[in-house]
Amino acid sequence: MLGYSTNMSLTRTRARRATINDVADAAGLSRGTVSRVVNGEKYVSDEARHAVEDAIARVGYVRNSAARNLVKQESRAIGLIIHEPHSLLFEDPNIGSILLGANEVLSKADYQLVSLIIDSDRDSRRVADYLRGGLVDGAVIISARASDPIAAAIAEIGLPAAFVGHPDGTPELPYAAIDNEEAARAITSRLLGTGRKRVGMIASALDRDSGKDRLSGFRAAMGGQFDPGLVVEYPLYTYAAGFDGMQELLRRAPDIDGVFAASDAVAAGAMTALQEAGRRVPEDVGVVGFDDSSWALRCRPQLSTVRQPADLLGSAAAELVLAQLNGLPGTPRVLETEIQWRESA
Amino acid sequence: MLGYSTNMSLTRTRARRATINDVADAAGLSRGTVSRVVNGEKYVSDEARHAVEDAIARVGYVRNSAARNLVKQESRAIGLIIHEPHSLLFEDPNIGSILLGANEVLSKADYQLVSLIIDSDRDSRRVADYLRGGLVDGAVIISARASDPIAAAIAEIGLPAAFVGHPDGTPELPYAAIDNEEAARAITSRLLGTGRKRVGMIASALDRDSGKDRLSGFRAAMGGQFDPGLVVEYPLYTYAAGFDGMQELLRRAPDIDGVFAASDAVAAGAMTALQEAGRRVPEDVGVVGFDDSSWALRCRPQLSTVRQPADLLGSAAAELVLAQLNGLPGTPRVLETEIQWRESA
DNA sequence: CGATTTTCTGTGAACGTTCCCAGAGACAGC
DNA sequence: GCTGTCTCTGGGAACGTTCACAGAAAATCG
Missing domain, CATH: 3.40.50.2300 (Response regulator)
Known part of the structure; x- marks a missing residue:
């Protein structure tokens, strides 16, 4: 206990972050009340609320997400797995559209979209660990190839997920695709x-x-x-x-x-x-x-x-993931395409 | 305690994930030993190791990252913030190159790159929360505009970070750029x-x-x-x-x-x-x-x-973040450009 | 004015890990 | 046989939250 108080050791270069207890002490209130203020719950007096807000500003408190995710057993984040060869990430404008389409839907539902790119076998393993570890509540997989190992890993742990596109040889997961x-x-x-x-x-x-x-x-x-x-x-x-x-x-x-x-x-x-x-x-x-x-x-x-409505593919896939998160089935969706006849033929 | 054993309630649709304690019970060993096996530490007998590996497979254990991050106070993930208007995400091939360059460096150092895109004010706030919450150990910011609020948020909490490019009006952070x-x-x-x-x-x-x-x-x-x-x-x-x-x-x-x-x-x-x-x-x-x-x-x-060597900009920025994580200074880097003279002039 | 409800606050327990320490046993050295 | 080192295992404590519960205080009701 002695070592802790003299907090000048070089082993930990960054200053210890303020916790909810520090805020509670500074405000002269309890952990529980601080938590209620932070989460915007009712049943907290104006007086207490202000004291807490003050204390938060004073000690520079910011909530630790790992602790929160641990107890809540959710992360409110959705992974989007991009599995593309180098050259395509540069040239294919569809990927950007899909990304933005998915982001828009998830953002509205207050989920954070995190994109994970796979560019090597090492990436593949690390991304699988990331998904399995509970750091995301669901996943959208774009441009999966037949029998993608990531897709298998997702299916194995039962993570709510959806494909953009409809590769065969992959596990039974809902998808958003065109014909x-x-x-x-x-x-x-x-x-x-x-x-x-x-x-x-x-x-x-x-x-x-x-x-x-x-x-x-x-x-x-x-x-x-x-x-x-x-x-x-x-x-x-x-x-x-x-x-x-x-x-x-x-x-x-x-x-x-x-x-x-x-x-x-x-x-x-x-x-x-x-x-x-x-x-x-x-x-x-x-x-x-x-x-x-x-x-x-x-x-x-x-x-x-x-x-082909790339943005809609992204948003539809995102919706499929959200549906599963809400306990709904998440049935595949096939979106309409349309011929754009111009000058080249 | 009674309610827990009859695990048939509908409130929790997904099955409870196996924990390290389940593995310990199944293997007839203790939590500590299981942890040592999972983390590949020494001082565990072959017999124990096999028993644990067996048990892990049997109960389908996968480590909970939130719990690990909480106690280790690190996430081994680096955020990459993409703050681009719609149209550029489709047209600018540099972004893909920067991403892959950064990913390569981080992947080798066993960090997971997570890309966060900002497409609205709502995104901006959510991403800032994500970064502050300790879900990443550092950040690379690409295409920041002058006085970007995200950059300010990062500087405020002292997250190790680096820019690609060198916007002024932004906080003092190292950068990788060209002249x-x-x-x-x-x-x-x-x-x-x-x-x-x-x-x-x-x-x-x-x-x-x-x-x-x-x-x-x-x-x-x-x-x-x-x-x-x-x-x-x-x-x-x-x-x-x-x-x-x-x-x-x-x-x-x-x-x-x-x-x-x-x-x-x-x-x-x-x-x-x-x-x-x-x-x-x-x-x-x-x-x-x-x-x-x-x-x-x-x-x-x-x-x-x-x-302009976009991939090197990405990798250099990633290296700057890693340097800071290792307690090194992280001094800005200016990369060389070269004229490619072809036919259009 | 007592009974009931509503508002507000504090605290123990839990989430699932890792870390550290204690201690058991095996083995060597003298 | 005593001491010391090395290998191995178990379990308490901590990480920073949220949740459920208990109880106090205030407001409402008959």
Whole structure:
């Protein structure tokens, strides 16, 4: 006990934080009363309230969340797990929209959104520990790949959670998604409707549900005309994939006159490759994309694409988590997409 | 005590989590021994270790972080505060790079990076509470504006922290930054060196140190030729700002033959506006940008710009926080930039 | 004015860990 | 066989809250 009072030791560089007891002493009241003031409960006299508020300011008290979370058995925080390869975190504007959409919903419900990014196996383990440790009350998982270990860890401990997207091979969790297959089918049909005869696809991210489903949709729309030689595949939804992919398609089929790119970034890359190869868009080759991200308006000519409501996906997933927190079922939601027909086809 | 054993009440829908005491009981050992096993300490017999590991698996124990944080008085988490307007979160690839850079450093030091985004006043308050509550041991603040309330809150409680960038009007905290002014001066001089006579600037984000300093650098380089009429200002570093800004500049000075855009996104917008106005880049008008983001290579012609090492800014800021956590001073770091001269000027 | 309700305050217990100390046992050295 | 070191285990105390309960004081009621 002696060592404690002479608080000049170098072992603890930061000053000891004031606790609720310090406030109580300073105000000449009890712990309980201070707690009631801090939490804005009723049954505390004006006199006491002011004394406590005064004391709080004087000693510089701020509540210790760890202690509170421990006794309340909740954190009022929701984790959002971003599991993306480097390049996509820079290029994919959807992620930002999803984030903001989720944040808006959670913020209104007075939950703190904490984003955790996974960029290595070490991260993966640490994030799993973080989620399991009770530091969040729920989780939103974006861009999970088939059989993601994080998703398994979440399911195992029964943490309320929801996916953005609908990867298969993952545990049974609710999700907010769009129907990628149907949307891809629709825009490919529309492209065919402009009279194109040789239509190819630059497919991406086939390890994700979105990538896989967009390819199936394309195949469905092409029906008997489907030619596997006119599909090229790349691992990521990037501008570079579009650029390289288009060059490859031109090599394979110089007479190609239509392309469905798996995302807007891919489409932008493809358009650059086409223009450098001297093809006019849309006169010689029609190009369509997917996402209706900021890329679409930036392209010249402006891109015809599928509008996907990324912010709504984020907020819907957040709502699914909140529903579970309130003991409700949390049934999957499929949001509507819409074709944005502009100039590129 | 009676009520506790019959654990069928509906008030608590999720099953009670196993605690360290449950594990101890199941293993026929004490709390202390279980704790030692969980934390991988020495002085525990092989026999005991196996018994505990067995028991942990059997009861499905996972450590409660709130309790641990409370007694250890640390969380081993670092907050990263993103305070950006909507549009930038989508368009600015630097943010992703900074995030990954910081994450890499912290991950190696076994700290969990948690990103907190601020998108409203409500968020601002909640995030401040989160930081103050002891849920993080330190913070990295990116894109703070002059006199940011969050920065003030952090300084007030003495949380180890660092800025990315160097806003003034903010509390004395270490930072990792580049010399925006000098870099802007350098690239403007280089642009002038190509023989341009009428050079303007599309300035952005003057409420931020980066925006302000880039403008000063431009002015310094222009010296006596500086014409305030050839500077247009926009609030955000966006493609749209570049597009609109360039149109405005062309209106004000049809004979303009050089432009310094405050960022690559701005430059990309400017180039589109120029091309739509029938000007050739770089023959009629030279364009330079700032960032060397993925925009730069995407532009046609490719953009001459200032390369700024966004990932290193993130990692340097993270290192500054770690240094403070280890009781070291944490002195500001200014990182080198480099001109990437390509085709647009 | 006594009985009842309402308002207000204080305190013990609990949340689930880690830390520290005491003590038991094994083993070595002389 | 005594002393000393090393290995291992158990349990009390503390971390800083919230909660439930008890009881005092004040207000209301019949």
